[in-house]
Amino acid sequence: MAIASLEKRLGSGVKRAAKTWFSPHMAAASRAVSERIPLVDLIPLSSEYDHLRNFSSSLKRIIVLNKMDLANRSEIKEWMRYFEQQNCISFGVNSHNKDNIKEFLKFLQARVKELKKIDHSSYTATIMLVGIPNVGKSALANSLHQIGRISAAGKLKHAVVSPIPGETKDISSLKGFRWLPSKLMKRIGSHPNVYVLDTPGILPPNILDVEMCSKLALTGAVKDCLVGEKELAQYFLATLNLSDEYKKWEKLSTEESERSTTDHRLRFLGRSELDGKRKRQYPTDHTQDFVVHDVRRTLFETISSFHSDLEKQKDLSRLIETQFTALQEAFRVASESGEDAEHKIASKLLNLYRTGRLGHYTLDSLPRNSQRLLGMT
Numbered sequence: 001m002a003i004a005s006l007e008k009r010l011g012s013g014v015k016r017a018a019k020t021w022f023s024p025h026m027a028a029a030s031r032a033v034s035e036r037i038p039l040v041d042l043i044p045l046s047s048e049y050d051h052l053r054n055f056s057s058s059l060k061r062i063i064v065l066n067k068m069d070l071a072n073r074s075e076i077k078e079w080m081r082y083f084e085q086q087n088c089i090s091f092g093v094n095s096h097n098k099d100n101i102k103e104f105l106k107f108l109q110a111r112v113k114e115l116k117k118i119d120h121s122s123y124t125a126t127i128m129l130v131g132i133p134n135v136g137k138s139a140l141a142n143s144l145h146q147i148g149r150i151s152a153a154g155k156l157k158h159a160v161v162s163p164i165p166g167e168t169k170d171i172s173s174l175k176g177f178r179w180l181p182s183k184l185m186k187r188i189g190s191h192p193n194v195y196v197l198d199t200p201g202i203l204p205p206n207i208l209d210v211e212m213c214s215k216l217a218l219t220g221a222v223k224d225c226l227v228g229e230k231e232l233a234q235y236f237l238a239t240l241n242l243s244d245e246y247k248k249w250e251k252l253s254t255e256e257s258e259r260s261t262t263d264h265r266l267r268f269l270g271r272s273e274l275d276g277k278r279k280r281q282y283p284t285d286h287t288q289d290f291v292v293h294d295v296r297r298t299l300f301e302t303i304s305s306f307h308s309d310l311e312k313q314k315d316l317s318r319l320i321e322t323q324f325t326a327l328q329e330a331f332r333v334a335s336e337s338g339e340d341a342e343h344k345i346a347s348k349l350l351n352l353y354r355t356g357r358l359g360h361y362t363l364d365s366l367p368r369n370s371q372r373l374l375g376m377t
Contacts, residue, residue, distance in 0.1 A: 002313040003238045004211075010231050011210025014217050017226035018205050029200040033130055036197065060115065062108075063090040064129075066136045069097070070354075075362035082366055095139040101147045108144075112194060124193040133201025134220045141198040148194070215363045220354055224347075233346035236353050237320045241303055241310055245359035250304075252297040283332040286348040291331065292357050295349075298330040299323065299358070 063083055068076055076092055083090040091107055094100045112125040129137040203221065207213050217227050218235055240246060281290055302323045308315035324345055328335075333344050352358045 002311055002316040003235075003242060005313050006231075006235050006238050007211045007214040010217060010227060010235055011213035013227040013231065014213035014222060015207065015210070017222065018203075018207065020226055026200065026202055030202045033128070033199050033202065036128060061089065062111070063088055064140070065090060065092045066095060066140060068092040069094040070356040070360060072360045072362040075366075078366055079362070093140060095136050095143045098143075098147060101143045105144055105148050108194065124195070126195045126197065128197040128199060130199050131201060132203050132216065132221050135201065137201065138198055141196050144196060218353075218363065224350065229346040229350060230342055233324075233349045234320050236349065237323055238316055239361065239363070240299065240359065241316065241319060243359075243361070245361070246300050246303045248359070249296040249300040252293060253301055286331055286352065287355075287357070292352060294330040295327065295352065296358065298326045302326050 065071070065076060065079065080090050080092065089111075091104055092100075093104055108127065115125070129141055131137055201221070203216070207216070214235060216222060217224075218232055218239075224232060282288060283291065285291065286295075302319065306315075306319045306322070308318070310316050310319065324342060327333075327345050327349065328341055331345055331348050333341050333348075335341070349358075353361075
């Protein structure tokens with residue numbers, strides 16, 4: 001496949017940068033997490049986590065499909081069916097959706113009660129969030145904090161949330177229902193005491209699979225500067241071009257023609273009316289709806305009008321080059337030096353992709369054998 005060449009180039013860059021990301025604080029955090037695994041009651045994974053490959057108890061392990069609002073909904077269901085067949089507990093989460101977090105919190109409470117019936121231990125549980133960088137562990141911890149607390153007594157502690165991978169430096173504790181700093185943790189009333197450990201994101205120092213490296217980089221698990229924003233943007237465009245996501249934007253091309261007609265009429269009636277219509281639009285802000293609209297339309301038109309074979313590397317690269325040129329106008333990037341303009345386009349494009357403004361993607365496909373089995377159920 002043509003995309004394999006991009007994955008090889010991008011993945012090789014990620015592997016070369018491994019020594020950079022596996023810093024001393026990540027190594028220390030890795031040891032700390034490993035030491036605490038036997039001490040916790042539940043481990044919701046925000047992503048596949050290397051230290052848990054040999055963790056035998058499936059009863060205490062929950063695979064959290066976080067940021068599900070950014071993923072392909074039908075593929076999420078397929079993955080959850082797959083995990084169920086593997087006897088793994090999974091739960092889809094959107095950390096910014098209060099109703100969803102309430103459901104997840106109730107789910108965790110039920111799991112805690114079930115485990116306590118099995119081991120007859122105290123009515124206090126510890127949950128550790130583990131996963132690679134930038135998968136939303138801290139955001140999930142804070143959302144559980146906000147939904148679960150029943151009192152603001154004492155100083156509440158929030159985890160630091162950042163789109164930059166590696167911002168969580170140590171293991172911090174948050175207490176369910178009354179989430180207090182660890183030194184103030186106390187059992188409250190008749191409610192189950194639930195403690196959450198938010199951990200730093202950890203990537204193994206050696207990742208052999210270049211395709212996996214590319215996907216990790218695209219999601220922001222490693223810093224963009226280590227592999228290059230332009231290369232990442234090209235990889236996203238290749239992913240988009242080979243998918244059906246762009247077809248959802250077909251009507252935007254028709255709407256553009258109607259908008260042009262309206263603008264022409266407003267210009268004929270008077271400039272002041274046109275200015276009033278657009279006075280709240282800020283062209284340099286790529287997150288504004290009208291800019292996102294133009295970006296989607298541009299991507300749809302460039303893909304739908306391209307009739308060569310996208311399975312061929314040369315043709316796919318040619319389309320991506322065309323898209324970069326067209327996106328300069330859509331993003332309102334001034335005509336300046338080529339590299340600087342491309343950097344701005346790539347940065348804006350990656351931001352829109354990672355915030356779900358350019359479609360929903362699940363980068364990992366189900367294992368082939370599981371696809372056959374799921375089709376039979």
